[in-house]
Amino acid sequence: MKKEVSLDLIRKWLTGWSLSRELPLPIQYKSGFKVNVGYEKQKIRYVFTAVSDDFIQLAELVDGPWIYLKVCASPEELKDHLPKKWVIQPQGYMMSCLQPMNIPNNKLHDDYRLEFEQYNSTFVVRIVTKNGEPASIGRVVLVDDLAVYDRISTENNHKRKGLASFLMKELEKIALSKGISKNFLVATQEGKSLYESLGWEFHNFYTSIVIPSEISNF
Template identity: 55%
Template sequence: MHQVPEDLLGKWLKGWSISRGKPLPEPWKSGYRVLVGDETQKVRYVFPEINEDFIGLAESIREPWIYLKVCAPREELIRLIPQRWKMQPQGYMMYGPEKMDKHGKPMPKGYSIEIFEQQPDLFVVRINTENKGEAAIGRLIIVDGLAIYDRVKTEESHQRKGLATKVIKELHQIAVSKGVSQNFLVATGQGKLLYESMGWKTFSLYTSLVIKDEK
């Protein structure tokens, strides 16, 4: 595992914000803050490591639906934070290979691919069904020479057909066409297995905490 540089964390978080149409991150002490504004995620604070800033914030916050996120394993946090915080499933910051097999398996019959630039440096790859319904989708955001992959998803009824792999490879080809060779994302435990099969490696564990409204 690696120590996550603050500038790398900032680039990824900026890409995350652009992908989801949220305000850009702002520096907050030794980490970052994003004013997300959702009902079940009002604010997120993100830190490159467990430190006094992170622990002090965890001790001071009592309001529900504020997320704390840190590049560290869950096990290191259990005894450091108040019990009101609920651990979320382990996340994985991952970096991808500079080159990927751009061909792979052919697209399954009945599907078509759509690629478009949603806004400058934000690209969307979508795989559609014959009736133009969405089967799989993913986004690529380029931030200061870093290709950030986000919101890669396959609808349940279309899973296990290689569609997510196709989306990722198409996104990668966009990054290559823009002269970007550094690839980065945050995966769930399930997604991690898919990315590993394509040559991605874990850079750091990524842990999320939240106080939930029990009313």
């Protein structure tokens, strides 16, 4: 069952998302937020808590490619409000965890070692092989009382070895060491089942739309 998403929660999560990528911080845009991303295929992103009049008006107004509109709603809730120029992207899922994660205190296999890095309020944990080959990586960003988990990934040839779970435990330790136990992230369809197995709960849908350029393969 989906939960309400407050503007403050979006502000904290989007701040964490921006800090993780060393991008400009979000600024308020009407009833949502705007981030000047600056990527070739993501120039700007707007994020709204619901399919509001502001969201619908912006969807009518924007004509250029690679400007993303994102909303805490399912595709079914917004598709009747969209001009045909928009393309709905793969589904995202907002997820929260307000209790210790359900992860055993397993030891990292001897074939791997941990590396740590920090910039701004972002903490990076890497799992690499003894030869330094990247295996898994993730970030946790501390924003006020919220731990935002971001860019969690495992290389294909290192999957199904429990590395992602171990990584999440290490990231959680960092948040807890700073007195933060409220956790939040946005998951892909593939990641959702992993996080649910660790004790995370579905919070709300997170749906993205974009106008791709005519020369793209979308």
